[in-house]
Amino acid sequence: MKNNILLQVFGSIFLAVIAGLVTGPERAIFGVTYLQLFTLIGQLFLNALTLVVVPLVASSIIIGTARLGSEGSFGKLGVKTFGYFIATSLLAIVTGWLLMMAFNPGSLQESPAALVSVAEKARLAALEQQTQGNVFTTIEQILFKIIPSNILAVASQGQMLGLIFFSLLFGFFSAKIEPEAAKIVQGFWRGVFQIMMKMTQMVMKALPIGVFGLVAKVVASTGLDAVKPVSLFFLVVILGLLIHGLMILPLMLRFIGGVNPFLHFRAIAPALLTAFSTSSTAATLPITIDCVEKRAGVSNRICSFTIPLASSVNLSGSALYVCCAVLFSAQVYGIHLSLVTQLLVVFMTLLTSLGVAGIPSASLISVLMILQTLGLPADAIGMILAVERLLDMSRSVVNVFGNTCCAVLVARSEGEATDLIKHFKTSISA
Template sequence: MKLHWQILIAILLAILVGIMTVPESAIYEIYDFIGTMFLNALKMVIVPLIMSSIISSMAGLNHGDSLGRLGLKTMAYYTMTSLLAILIGLTLVNITLPGIIDGQPAGDLLNLNTNSAEVASTLSQVEGRGSKDLVEIFVRMIPTNIVEAASEGQMLGLIFFSLLFGFFMGRVEGRRGEVLRDFWKGVAKTMVLITQFVLKFAPLGIFALIAKTVSATGFNAFEPMLVFLFTVIISLALHAFIVLPLLLKFVGRVSPIKQIVAMSPAMLMAFSTASSSATLPLTMQCIQKRAGVSRKTASFVLPLGATVNMDGTALYECVAAMFIAQAYGLELGFITQFTIVLVALLTSIGVAGIPAASLVAITVILGAIGLPLEAIGLLLVTDRILDMLRTSVNVFSDACGTVIIAKSEGESWVLNQDSEVVEAVGD
């Protein structure tokens, strides 16, 4: 049975069982135990997964003309679109306020632990950040001890180190360089397999977490979750159908409609698999055979995009972090929101292109701004449908970037205005 059907069944069963479960009973404690084990497994893979993904991706930038004009254009496009996506999500979540219901934080409705002294102390530190903390963000990006940073989960420092290590590792020539690159590619592949193994238990973890919440709060948790769901969907739609088409029209000078038609098979596959990596072969085929991009441009821009360009994922991470902060009753100032934007941008680089991998990255954002990780369980309720949608946006953004960069490189036949699609193209 496909994972998304397993998760759907788990959600429905959890609702039914949760209604019949008495809070603080022995069964309730079992829910708590299973849910905690699943969340711990997600947290376990964070550091090695993100570090290995970033290092292996950065090393790939150092081959051939990757660091030339084509590489600079690609990275500039990916950074710009990811930032635009995050800002769209941040703006909309500040308007809809999904974590606020009837003027009150939705923490109690969502069964969040808002009363303990430890949580209260943590939240007060998050809310009280000022201009000095902005400087501290950049100071923490350069860790004095990389091992200590890894043990304490200081992901900003780890990401910065991984970017540097991967970049200069790619410049090591000869056999030593090949051994290093093969090693980190192997680590990245291994961590993807471990993450996929952990996610096989997602239906069980989701069942336990939802059953626990329904048992404690009834159906009250569904209102804020629905607002959150539609906030993310509307934000993704704005980015996919307004921002990216505008870039195609005014920067790439191509028809957005023809681009959507050309890439529709890949976007549908991305929606069904929720994996940009699994969709990559079809994306390559569509961008070359249907959009008319040369193999040279497509073979560089698309694989890199499938690894580091995650517009939909970055947007989702930002909205999710803000939703949880609102549910805890925090009024986040500019400094904390800037932190969320920065960390969402950086962690989107290291998110593996597999289903539900962004849940791992969200733990990084919550940890960076000091929010408790228990709220991650809430996101599992809506994650599958949002995962499918954001993956489609990720793939479409990669394709748009490839077309725009190809046009800037003088490939005038791309999305030829005289034909719907280009059936074949030379190298």
């Protein structure tokens, strides 16, 4: 089914490019331009996806945090594991941020105004002016967003910082109340999460149609001018994933864990190949556990805790991609974000990467969340979707590799002498 969706998405992109080039911005049918029709299709898809964001994110974070709190995972082992999650995700995000600032792929769009309606131009100008405000005022606004006075109003406005903060607290303390009450509360939120998962899966069935509308709108508006910035964006993300996967993580293995990164690559190669072919960290989970335990020599005690948790929380490759996608969207619209606002993007990417990684299309939803919080239009997602599937396969490999590194480093910090060569050779001979 994954391959069918992949073929459908690539087919819709191909058709969208042709349709956009043929119709252009002016051609009409029954008094309505094709550009308006493309815009309607794309916007309906984005609206449907945005519709499920608030309850999906809230329920995902609440049940995840409640589970960790009830299992006592915030102990010594939990602190080490989460410390690794935060460190590697932050390194990945900063890598993507620096590369986006260095190459600035979105600025190659010669006519970003073509994507923006006249009504939006004043709002974008006001937004840019707001992001250039003094540092204290910007930090003050961020803190007010993190700790709002009315969580319902914040949720209805799509301000995710406050929602994430509230959900973390709610989930953690729901594990600290009486067992019977905790069971009822957590059962309710598990039900909400399962319902929203079903709704998200339904929305994602319309992904090829949504991609068609979004891509066709961009091509009809700008012609092939969008090809160059999207191509550079693709290369920047791939470069970032290579730096993180082939430099940062191996260096951590060598100098923090004392493990030969080349042998580790060989040991977990089946998991990496599966991740690339399925573009799914969750689907690779059984093979990842098998490789880490039997081929990399990590104990079952460490492996059974870190790998399942990492597969739903620690997706450093996806975090890098989300940061790049948000900054690219701002660049396409000609919005020059201040340093403080860029740091806010980094912070929000870190929060969303830890909070919503276990849900379907988590990267796309994370990008939408951050764009909503910044007040940026989401139309540029149509450009990104053209290369989304290829990037999805690539970042899944980095996600899985990062998770295996986590298990090894935590095992070494717990005093385990993971004899990688012995275990690897034993596994091969078996």
